[in-house]
Amino acid sequence: MLARAAQNLYWMARYLERAENTARLINSTTDVLLDLPHGATLGWDTLIKAVGLDELFSKQYSQANEDSIMRFMIEDEQNPSSILSCVKYARENTRTLRELLPEDLWECINSLYLYLRANANLATTSRRERYLVLNNVIAKRHAIVGLISGVMAHDLAYQFIRLGRNIERADMTTRILDINFAVSIPEDMALYEMSIERLWMSTLKALSAYQTYRRLKAVHVSSKNVIDFLINDEHFPRSLLYCLNEMESCLCVVPFSETVLSTVRNSRTNLLKLLSDNLQNGELHELLDLTQKDLGEINTALNKQYFHAKVGQQQSQSDAEMVQ
């Protein structure tokens, strides 16, 4: 497979995952805002801080309110991580990859793009419409994932898609887990308890993890349990451990992956070691920072290994066959 094609597949998957995650994050934040007691300051600006876009936002908008932040996160094409931008880039990437992907996949992504372009504006103006539009984005994205897993050959191209999806998913999980770090909570003890529980519940919901958490972990929502679940659960597909395991299993079938594989395994070791140290509140933030750095290193290792073929790196005939 062409190095450039592998890179485009990887980024197509990352963009689609990011679009969906952002849609989920917005929906769950809307949900929790309705429930928080007065005095708690989870604001919309927390959201853009969490996804690391606060600087870009303040360059373009003078006021951080629900309206402007929604416009920025959903339809602003100046924001490379807005849902519309992500879908647009994914579509452009798919265009360069049509020969590697199932035919229907292009139509699916194209129709997601056309839908979003027609409705993004609606989604920024009313909460009710927003909920509907974002849910449709999520559903259409799932149709795409379904096609990829059900119709596409599970060949090398597929592994690069899986790698992109999982690294992006892990990244978003670290960011959503980190949101609560930025929230200040009323000091009134009763309200405090309630707020904390609400916040962690919203974290779970942002990752569609609430139901699974209750089934697999505990009925009561406590910070320790939620953190442990979202970092360390072996079965939940959005936990950090799960994503890293997925990447490991992709790399086990992709040849010449030793270097990247050891980066993935390192970051998993780091994660589990730090977690076992019984985290205090502030330490979670540091742990998540480190994990994000590790994910960056995995990205760099993939770049070096696969996305830039070098002269003198002739492929033997048996490698050529694997590529077919």
Place this chain on the structure above:
Amino acid sequence: MLNTWNKEQIMEISLSEYKSITAYDELFDANLRPRSAAQPLFDYLNSLDANELLARRQAVETNIMAMGITFTIYSEAGNIDRAWPFDVIPRVMSRAEWDPIQEGLKQRLTALNLFINDLYNKQQIVSDGVFPREVLEGSVNFRPQCVGVTPRFGVWAHICGTDLVRDRDGTVYVLEDNLRVPSGVSYMLENRQIMKRIFPEVFRTTSILPVDDYPTQLYQTLAALSPRPGDQPVIAVLTPGIYNSAYFEHSYLAQQMGAHLVEGQDLLVGTDDRVYMKNIFGLQQVDVIYRRIDDHFLDPEVFSPDSMLGVPGLMRAWRKGNVGIANAPGAGVADDKVVYAFVPQIIRYYLDQDPILANVPSYLCMYPDQCEHVLKNLDKLVVKPANESGGYGMMIGPRADEAERAKFADLIRANPRNYMAQPTLEISTAPTLVDGKLAPRHLDLRPFILQSDKLYVTTGGLTRVALRQGSLVVNSSQGGGSKDTWIVEEMPSC
């Protein structure tokens, strides 16, 4: 009685428009009755009510958007991806009429390939005085870098798109042979897909010959060029990239053939003069390149040195026979409107046969007497530059004003070799859905002909239609659209 056209039942015909023109219509005879090959189509259309047809047309547009069938328009405001304009009324031709056309196209390409190979080698046709040396010397598409090469099978133009038009008396003429990087075949294939999705019933009742074996035929044509026969050849489609107006087609054909879609940056030529693709595990040898970029950009070592689209060393690899390139560099020498005028002689010279397809009479401005004739009759002729494509830089005499004619007279005097002229043909029309009525719109037909170890012609081709009333320009970059093209097997009538 069956042949009577009952206009109450279906779409209204725009009588005023039909009465105002004298062109041949592909589907209606002079009395606006369906021609026999089109009869089943109209029987079917008659079974729909007008609203149903409009609803299906709407469905077509939705489908085109969802399928993402687009082409790119270059403009100062940035490049815009436009949905492919498509007319739901197909263009129908009987197989009996198509078969000789197909033979004529094969004959033409065979002769042209012999001609190109001769020009780059012995130049026998020049020494025999059939093809003038001064035309060859003035050709901008002759590539000295290709002299002495004989590609596999002696074939240079493996993929040819020939434009055909029909004049008022029903004669089909070849308008031009596109031997460089002809485009449009993906639209031919997609048009059929759309029609099958939207009008599945009619394919049951009418015997419409399929078009969808083109990708397989193209693959085989390319595979035959591999320097490593026996192996499963590695085939790549070389595209200038996503901003090219035909990018859709490049990716479509790569997908249909299971070939790699590459840009210049994805390839390199090693010190062993072989071409390699930059893969995830290193470099993989490429056997055949279906290039969709012009000669000038192919290889910065040989042609335009600042080309970012090409691959340094590609010509070296090709000359050594280490890679097949389709179409071969330099094949464009026969794709020139002055050379066009000589095609009948070229066919006679190499094949000792009479041309099956008619050439439009052409006046070459390089000859003083013909030039004089052209300058005197600018108001009656179509003037074309020898080497432009896409309908750019031409003048349709009867439609031009005095100033434009004067401008062209100056251009011709300044560079006579670069111009030729032809009588204005009255290009045929076909009914096209315009504001809910069937109105006549001018059209042409571009079949695609393949040649390597064997010859193949698409069943029909791409019908391009000028959507503006009275317009003769069918290019998609200038307001043209397209129609599905049906070659139908006529049932013997009892």
